[in-house]
Amino acid sequence: MVHLFLAACLAFAAPPTAAAPLAPAPAAGPLSVALVPAPGAPVRPRMGDRLSFHSVIRNGGEAPVEGLVAWVSLVRVDRGQEAPVDLEDWSAQKAVTLPSLGPGQSLEADWPMRLIQAGDYRVVVSAASRDGSALAASPLRPFTVARRPVVESRRVVPVALGLPGLLAASFLPWRRLRRRRP
Amino acid sequence: MTPAALVARIEARELLASPRGRLWLLLLSAALSAFALLLVSSTELGLLDRAQVLYAQLGLVTALGALLAVVQGADAVAGERERGSLLPLLVAPVSRGAILRGKLGGQAAAWGATALLALPYLWAGGASGAGLLRAGALLLLLGTPVVLTFGLLATGLGARLRTVRAALLAALVVLLLSASPLLLGPGLRQTAAGRAFDLVNPFSHALNGFDEVVVDSAPLAAQVVHLGVVVAWFALALRYALAGVRKVAR
Known part of the structure; x- marks a missing residue:
């Protein structure tokens, strides 16, 4: 079952490419993760809209990174309602995996999501590898979902x-x- | 009271004051309830804009009203014949036109009851104040001719095909085909065949009118073309039913 899930995730992930011109977070180990809203994303998203983020995970080290897994996390930061968001209804694309990421290569992935609830949110993509001891994470990207009369x-x-x-x-x-x- | 009004009153009483008629209303209400509960129980549907919900509700109410009119229409002549009550009706000093007007009045009363029943659901879907009035006006202006067109078509078919079953089956097939834009996505309706079908289909004109007013906030007064088409279909169906009723032999 887990293998099937990972295979599905791999199918969604873009193939390794050369590094994209995105500003990554400070690297923890050889991996660095950059995250930006995907082109065409609504400027003022409302409930029910679809929003997508684009990440680039780069191996800046000199050795291949084996067993790479990257996942998206979402937290709500409204005062008094701070909580991690269960992505069950928000996104079908919650993780991507790659057996090996060579030195200087990067893995690009899109993270589409359906905006279910109004509020202030922060999204982050994290990456880890089989042998790595540190977590690599992108900068937190803020976005606000406006209420819609439903x-x-x-x-x-x-x-x-x-x-x-x-x-x-x-x-x-x-x-x-x-x-x-x- | 004119003979036509008398027939209409009897038909309306059959629907509103008899257990069988109220069972119909209960079933209509259950269908609208199921749709409304589907909206709030599904995350995907629950995120639909109120205008889109109202548009879908107006289409559903019109389809249910047309369904009830088809059943009444098929029963209007063919049902009377099967029950053996057609002969007393035909020998009564009432013209065929008055009989048809009376039957049409009964269908209009049933449609009025359906539309009234739908108002709380439209409110629950998010229409209130001016929005609810506009929705009611749309049902009255565009829904009424469409619903009565199908009722008259079924009446005409019942007069010609002689049995309720045959008339009902034929009218339901036409209604299903005509109401198919409710199920088809906008993409399918953008093909040449889809556009041609939309151009002549009265149900499509009613739906497009609902869409323009409710979703696109166009004024009601701008719906002249849609109104013209549905009224033209009503006039054609009236001629068809009248010719059928006049042909009925004693």
């Missing part, structure tokens, strides 16, 4: 359950009448 369950549920109930209750007088008839 369907509210507190309006829908009473109507959706109440109206059929009322109509069903209107059958009761007939049933009583029918019972009273000889």
